Structure formats: structure tokens, C-alpha cells
Amino acid sequence: MxxxxxxxxxxxxxxxxxxxxxxxxxxxxxxxxxxxxxxxxxxxxxxxxxxxxxSLESLGSNLLLLYSGQPKGGSLVRRSTTNIVPTITEADVEAIKALGPELVALTAPESSASGQAKFGNTSMTVTIVGTDIDYPSIRNIRPVAGDFFLTSDVDSRKAVVVIGAQLYDDLFGGTGDPVGQKLRLNGLSYRVAGMMERKGNTTTDSSVFIPISTYQRYISGAKEFALVNIQAGNSDQMREAQSAIESTLLRLHKIPNMDAADFYVANQLDLLDxxxxxxxxxxxxxxxxxxxxxxxxxxxxxxxxxxxxxxxxxxxxxxxxxxxxxxxxxxxxxxxxxxxxxxxxxxxxxxxxxxxxxxxxxxxxxxxxxxxxxxxxxxxxxxxxxxxxxxxxxxxxxxxxxxxxxxx
Amino acid sequence: MIEVSSLSRHYTMGPTVVKAVDDISFTIQSGEFVAIVGPSGSGKTSLMNILGCLDSPTAGSYQLAGEETSKLKKDQLAEIRSRRIGFVFQSFNLLPRESALENVELPMIYQGVSRKTRRERALAMLKKVGLDGREGHLPSELSGGQRQRVAIARALAGEPSILLADEPTGALDTKTGIEIMELFHTLHRDGATLILVTHDPKVARQAHRVIQVQDGRILADVPAGEWQL
Incomplete structure (x- = not known):
């Protein structure tokens, strides 16, 4: 044509x-x-x-989550840990750390429960998270005011609290410096050490973080953890790290295989997939x-x-x-x-x-x-x-x- | 120009064979003005379809300007129509949405003539048929006689070897019909080869030669002056 x-x-x-x-x-x-x-x-x-x-990247990088409870086939989505009977002990965490920095770079045990937070005359139900100092690094979240709590706070079971960004709005009305203020959690007075950045994730933004030792003493009374946040040594070894953690815990818990386990490991890669x-x-x-x-x-x-x-x-x-x-x-x-x-x-x-x-x-x-x-x-x-x-x-x-x- | 020998067009309809054109031979020279006349059913339309390369004969040969056309395929026939034949129909058959000028340009589009040349030639053709100033009109804005003039200009635009007119005055009143016939005479004087297909003896008589067809055969092939029904 x-x-x-x-x-x-x-x-x-x-x-x-x-x-x-x-x-x-x-x-x-x-x-x-x-x-x-x-x-x-x-x-x-x-x-x-x-x-x-x-939203998965915002969870952290090279993240493995070790949960208490029965593995449920295929369900890798992060579940609420508030109602789980914790089965992971301090000794388990030490054993995982002992796998070496190649496989396990950082660990932060975590337990949580809902509780009452009160500031001035405002009170509301919040998720109280007890955890360790490496939590911000593993979960890729930074304080925007003050600091996250320190090793010394954990060691001496200090009553310090780091608040989520949403709570700053809800409890403090979004104004003024929260650092140094007194916040009551389940009736006990805590000093606000810092405030976390906003993640756009409702659970994290409306949580309060306290040292795990303080949590065990005043909130739960239990020695075990519901969850351990783990950062693998590098992204290529996520699966190796996962199986190393699984076999270590099976041995410590004297359980023959993963089907009968009282814990399970969620891998960020699987979650992403x-x-x-x-x-x-x-x-x-x-x-x-x-x-x-x-x-x-x-x-x-x-x-x-x-x-x-x-x-x-x-x-x-x-x-x-x-x-x-x-x-x-x-x-x-x-x-x-x-x-x-x-x-x-x-x-x-x-x-x-x-x-x-x-x-x-x-x-x-x-x-x-x-x-x-x-x-x-x-x-x-x-x-x-x-x-x-x-x-x-x-x-x-x-x-x-x-x-x-x-x-x- | 046209050499037809032993030309037949038979249709098989169930068990019977209809001999629409049956063993016809004639020659038409360049510049002749010939009427093919006959009543309906005489086979003149079948003959015209073959002469116009719209159809192929079942037997015999048809040479147009030295080219044998009887064995050609569909697209080769289209090529011959494009280069050699200008059609004028009883019902004009202008494209209703195209202007007079665009209708005249149509055959040149299929010849692959450039747009500029096409326009110039179409304007010249419209002038030749007495329609200058009506280039932009749609067929619906023209009278019957003017429409037939556009159709004739269109038939001429491709510079064909023969002009094939099928009952060109059939849809026109007597006065307009006479005007159109005058136009044909003018074209003939200018050297065009004209073949007029009609059932009307009065129209046929205006040609210079009459080929009378009946039952698929030639009944008479005589100068118009000598022709009697």
C-alpha cells in the first residue's frame, strides 16, 4: 500500500x-x-x-521470626503474640546467638500483652511490648525523639518506656516533648525515654516498648518469650539460619521433628514470596x-x-x-x-x-x-x-x- | 481494440445449462461507437460483464487492447478494469459520502496516481462534462443528469481504452437523457471508444454500429443507419 x-x-x-x-x-x-x-x-x-x-521491607532486613506455639502449615503471616503461651527460654536465645554472627547477627526477644496506658487524664488500651535493645536495628525502626532504652535499663529492670508515634498523638495530643514525661502502664509509672518513628503500621505505631526484664517482672511474670526477632547474618543465608535455629531448638526442647515442635520460624523471604x-x-x-x-x-x-x-x-x-x-x-x-x-x-x-x-x-x-x-x-x-x-x-x-x- | 471470438458464458442451474452468451464473435475498432441492444434476458448483460472484465467467459477468447483476458484471475481482471475500462451505470453508483471531485478521483486512487495529479485530472474531467463549479457537491446535491455526468467523468478519469455504459439514460427523463447522449457524441468525436448497452432501440440507433443480441447470439451486427428491428 x-x-x-x-x-x-x-x-x-x-x-x-x-x-x-x-x-x-x-x-x-x-x-x-x-x-x-x-x-x-x-x-x-x-x-x-x-x-x-x-511493608515487608519496613519490617526489617534479613528478618527471621521465631514464634512460640505450634507451626501451622503454610501460615507465615505474622500473628498476634498476645495470646500465645510463650515457650522460648533465655537459654534458647543464648543457643541461637551461639550459632555465630555468620548466621545470626542480632536477636531481640519479644513478648506482648494488652494493657492500660494513662497520661494525665487520658487513658487507653495499648499493646505493651517487652523487648531488648536490638529491636530497633532488627525491625528497622528508629526513635525520632529521645532514645530507645539501653542495656543498663534492661539489666536493672528500669521502668522506662518508648512510645509509638500513634500513641504520641492519642495520649499526648501530638504536642510537646514526650521525653522525660511520666506514663502509667497498668498503674505503674514509667519514664518516657523516647518516641519511635511512624511506620504506617497500626500495631507498631500504637505499641509501647519496655525492657523485656521489666516486662517479665511487672506485666507477664513468665520467664519465656512469645517471639524472638532475629536478624540473619546476610540475605543469602536466611534459609541456613532458619534450619540451624530449628535444629538447635528441637535439640534443646527434646522434640524429634518440626511437626511436633512447640515453636516455628517464619522467614521474611517466605513471607515475601x-x-x-x-x-x-x-x-x-x-x-x-x-x-x-x-x-x-x-x-x-x-x-x-x-x-x-x-x-x-x-x-x-x-x-x-x-x-x-x-x-x-x-x-x-x-x-x-x-x-x-x-x-x-x-x-x-x-x-x-x-x-x-x-x-x-x-x-x-x-x-x-x-x-x-x-x-x-x-x-x-x-x-x-x-x-x-x-x-x-x-x-x-x-x-x-x-x-x-x-x-x- | 476488442476482439471477441467464439465467446460463451454458460451457467449451470441444476440439470439445465443456461447459455447466456453462446458462441459470439465480433471485433470493435478503436474509436467506434457501438450499441449492444437486446431485450432483458437476451444475454446482453452477461456479455457486458465479460467485456467489462467483471466476469470470465466459460469458453472462447476475449482480447482487449491486445491482452487475452479470458483466463485471468480475480486481481488480474481488477487490474485490467483499472487500466482499460470506464464504467457508466444506469443508477450512477456514485459513493454518496464523497464529493463529485472525490468520486472522480476514485479510479485513479486504485491506479496509484499521485494526489496532485489526481486532483488536476479530476478537475479537468469535471470541466469536460460541464460540471466545473460543482466539484465540492455531494451526489445528493446534484440532479440526475449532473450525477450521470459525474459518473461519466469518473469513468473517463482513469484514461480507459473503452467506455462501457450500461443503460446510461435509463434512470433519466427524456430531456436529460438526450443531453447525456450528446455528451457521449462529444466524447466519441474526441476519439473515445464507446460501448453502449441498452434495451431501448431509440438509444441504440444513436450509436454508429448496432450489435443486436438475442438468446445469447448475435442477431444483427450492422451500421446504425441500416439497422431495423
Whole structure:
């Protein structure tokens, strides 16, 4: 096809589309909705994946969580530790530390319970977390005011507390320096040593942190820990560290295998894999449904192009009589179908990108429009024009000129 | 220009064979003005379809400007139509959404003529048929006679070897019909080869030579002056 013939095809197609504006719009609407839906759904999926990744990264790096309690098949999502009977002892933690810095860099036991916090006349229920000094390093969280408590605080069971960012808002009204203030936890007075940065994670932000020794003495009375936060030596040895910890604890707890264990180890990698798998499936599902609507849009194009070919049978006959060849007729109708699908696709891209932003702006949903998904759905709409426009165009080209000229 | 020998077009309809064109031979020289006349069902339309390369004969040969066309494939026939034949139809067959000028440009698009040349030639053709100033009009904005003039300009635009007119005055009133026939005479004087297919003896008589067809065979092939029904 020469560029002049292409120009003529585009001109004639636009004229034919203009002559049937409503019909053309409704036909292209199918592709618009399909393309828009694919982009928006993939954006939601990508957003979910990103937010999973970032919330996992915010948990800490090379993180292993050693939980008390029975391993439950597959469930790696961090559970509440407030109602678990703690089974991990100080000796267990020492044994884990003894695995060496290659495998275990840092450990911080953790137990938690809900309790009453009171500042001035404001009181509320909070999660009281007893832990050790390395907790901030392992969980990748820093104090923004004052300091986290020190080894000396732990050693001497000091009544010091580090508050979460949300609690600063809720208890202190978000104003003034909290450091040095007195906060009552379950009736006992604690000195506020610091305030943690905001993580955007409700549990962490509305917790208070006290030395584990203080926790054992005043809150739980138990010597065991519900949970130990562990930082592996490096990211390549997460699984080695996990199995070393498991076999050490099986030996210490005199348990033959993990099925019967009273603890289990959650690995950040597994957690990431699982959540990413979920997000991926979610993306695939949404994208798949949206792609179906795009295909339905394509069928709409085919349908209307078949109608158009029938309506214009006589025109096709005239064109053939005037010297149009098979390819000229195919090109003409393909051009029209592609203009419909690509036009619909372009508007659909705008709709998809627009609604993705609307989702994150007003819907509170994380969504990320990736150039790849725009290219994919736009390319898909082009392919749909080619595929679903092809058959009607071929039908048109195969008409017998004599019959076509006689068609009323 | 045209050499038809032993040309047949048979249709098989169930057990019967319809001989629409049956063993016809004739020659038409360049610059002739020939009427093919006959009642409906005489086979003149089938003959015209073959002469116009819209259809292929079942037997015999048809040479147009030295090219044998009887064995050509679909796209090769389209190529011949594009280069050699200008059609004028009874019902004009203009594309309703295209202006007069664009309708005239149409055959040149399929010839691959550049846009500039196309425009110039189309304007010249419209002028030739007496429609200068109507280039931008849509067919619906033109009278029947003007529409047929556009159709004739379109048929001429591809610079064909022959002009094939199928009942060109059939959809027009008598006065307009006469004007259109005058236009054909003018074109003939300018050297065009014209073939007029009609059932109307009065129209046929205006040609210089009459080929009368009946039951797929030639009944008479005589100068118009000598022709009697």
C-alpha cells in the first residue's frame, strides 16, 4: 500500500465513522472500557505488590521470626503474640546467638500483652511490648525523639518506656516533648525515654516498648518469650539460619521433628514470596477479567464491521468495478476497524490511567501504572482491531463484483 | 481494440445449462461507437460483464487492447478494469459520502496516481462534462443528469481504452437523457471508444454500429443507419 493509498483509506474510514458517529462510538466504547479496565486492574495489582514489598521491607532486613506455639502449615503471616503461651527460654536465645554472627547477627526477644496506658487524664488500651535493645536495628525502626532504652535499663529492670508515634498523638495530643514525661502502664509509672518513628503500621505505631526484664517482672511474670526477632547474618543465608535455629531448638526442647515442635520460624523471604504470590494471582485475575472485556469489545468491532460490509455491498461492487483489488478492499475495511480499536484503545489508556490515579487519590488503594501495562493493553487493542477487523474485511474482498453491484 | 471470438458464458442451474452468451464473435475498432441492444434476458448483460472484465467467459477468447483476458484471475481482471475500462451505470453508483471531485478521483486512487495529479485530472474531467463549479457537491446535491455526468467523468478519469455504459439514460427523463447522449457524441468525436448497452432501440440507433443480441447470439451486427428491428 502506497502512502497515498493509506492516506485515502484513513480519510475514507474517518468519513464513514463520522457518518455513523453514535454507532462508531458505541463500538469503540467496548475497546475503551476493555483497555481502561486492563490498565486500571494491572495498576491495582502492581500497587498491591509494591505495598506488600514496602511493608515487608519496613519490617526489617534479613528478618527471621521465631514464634512460640505450634507451626501451622503454610501460615507465615505474622500473628498476634498476645495470646500465645510463650515457650522460648533465655537459654534458647543464648543457643541461637551461639550459632555465630555468620548466621545470626542480632536477636531481640519479644513478648506482648494488652494493657492500660494513662497520661494525665487520658487513658487507653495499648499493646505493651517487652523487648531488648536490638529491636530497633532488627525491625528497622528508629526513635525520632529521645532514645530507645539501653542495656543498663534492661539489666536493672528500669521502668522506662518508648512510645509509638500513634500513641504520641492519642495520649499526648501530638504536642510537646514526650521525653522525660511520666506514663502509667497498668498503674505503674514509667519514664518516657523516647518516641519511635511512624511506620504506617497500626500495631507498631500504637505499641509501647519496655525492657523485656521489666516486662517479665511487672506485666507477664513468665520467664519465656512469645517471639524472638532475629536478624540473619546476610540475605543469602536466611534459609541456613532458619534450619540451624530449628535444629538447635528441637535439640534443646527434646522434640524429634518440626511437626511436633512447640515453636516455628517464619522467614521474611517466605513471607515475601507468599504475599507476592497472592498479589500476583490477584493481578492476574483482575487483568484476566479485564482482558475478557477487551475481547468482548473486539467482538463488538467485528459485529459492526460485518454490518458495515453488508450495508456497503454496493459501494464495494462499485470500487471493484473501478479497479479495486482484493487487497485494496481489505485495506479499506481493516483501516476502519483499526481506527475504531486504536481510537478506543487510546481513549481507554486515558481512562485507565485516570481511574488508577482516582483509585489512589480517592479510593485509598495503592495503584501504580506501569508503562508496560499501557503498552500491553494498547498493543492488545491494536491486535484486536487486526484480528476482529480481518474477517469482515476478508468477507468484503471476496464479494463478487457483479452480485455486489446488483445489491439493493 | 476488442476482439471477441467464439465467446460463451454458460451457467449451470441444476440439470439445465443456461447459455447466456453462446458462441459470439465480433471485433470493435478503436474509436467506434457501438450499441449492444437486446431485450432483458437476451444475454446482453452477461456479455457486458465479460467485456467489462467483471466476469470470465466459460469458453472462447476475449482480447482487449491486445491482452487475452479470458483466463485471468480475480486481481488480474481488477487490474485490467483499472487500466482499460470506464464504467457508466444506469443508477450512477456514485459513493454518496464523497464529493463529485472525490468520486472522480476514485479510479485513479486504485491506479496509484499521485494526489496532485489526481486532483488536476479530476478537475479537468469535471470541466469536460460541464460540471466545473460543482466539484465540492455531494451526489445528493446534484440532479440526475449532473450525477450521470459525474459518473461519466469518473469513468473517463482513469484514461480507459473503452467506455462501457450500461443503460446510461435509463434512470433519466427524456430531456436529460438526450443531453447525456450528446455528451457521449462529444466524447466519441474526441476519439473515445464507446460501448453502449441498452434495451431501448431509440438509444441504440444513436450509436454508429448496432450489435443486436438475442438468446445469447448475435442477431444483427450492422451500421446504425441500416439497422431495423
Amino acid at each position: 502506497t502512502s497515498s493509498a493509506l492516506y485515502e483509506n484513513v480519510r475514507m474510514s474517518l468519513r464513514s465513522i463520522r457518518a455513523n458517529k453514535v454507532r462508531a462510538f458505541l463500538t469503540a466504547l467496548g475497546v475503551m472500557i476493555g483497555t481502561g479496565a486492563v490498565i486500571a486492574m494491572l495498576a491495582l495489582g502492581a500497587g498491591a505488590q509494591k505495598s506488600v514489598e514496602s 507468599t504475599l507476592q504470590g497472592v498479589a500476583g494471582t490477584f493481578t492476574l485475575l483482575l487483568g484476566g477479567i479485564a482482558a475478557i472485556s477487551l475481547i468482548v469489545g473486539g467482538i463488538g468491532i467485528m459485529n459492526i464491521m460485518l454490518v458495515s460490509v453488508t450495508e456497503r455491498t454496493r459501494e464495494i461492487g462499485v470500487r471493484m468495478a473501478l479497479g479495486a483489488k482484493t487487497n485494496d478492499i481489505i485495506a479499506q475495511f481493516m483501516t476502519e476497524a483499526i481506527i475504531l480499536s486504536v481510537g478506543g484503545g487510546l481513549i481507554g489508556v486515558a481512562i485507565g490511567v485516570g481511574s488508577s490515579y482516582a483509585f489512589s487519590l480517592w479510593g485509598g488503594l495503592a495503584s501504580t501504572v506501569e508503562p508496560f501495562s499501557v503498552a500491553l493493553s494498547f498493543g492488545f487493542s491494536l491486535v484486536i482491531g487486526l484480528v476482529f477487523g480481518g474477517y469482515p474485511a476478508y468477507r468484503a474482498s471476496q464479494l463478487d463484483p457483479i452480485e455486489a453491484l446488483r445489491y439493493e
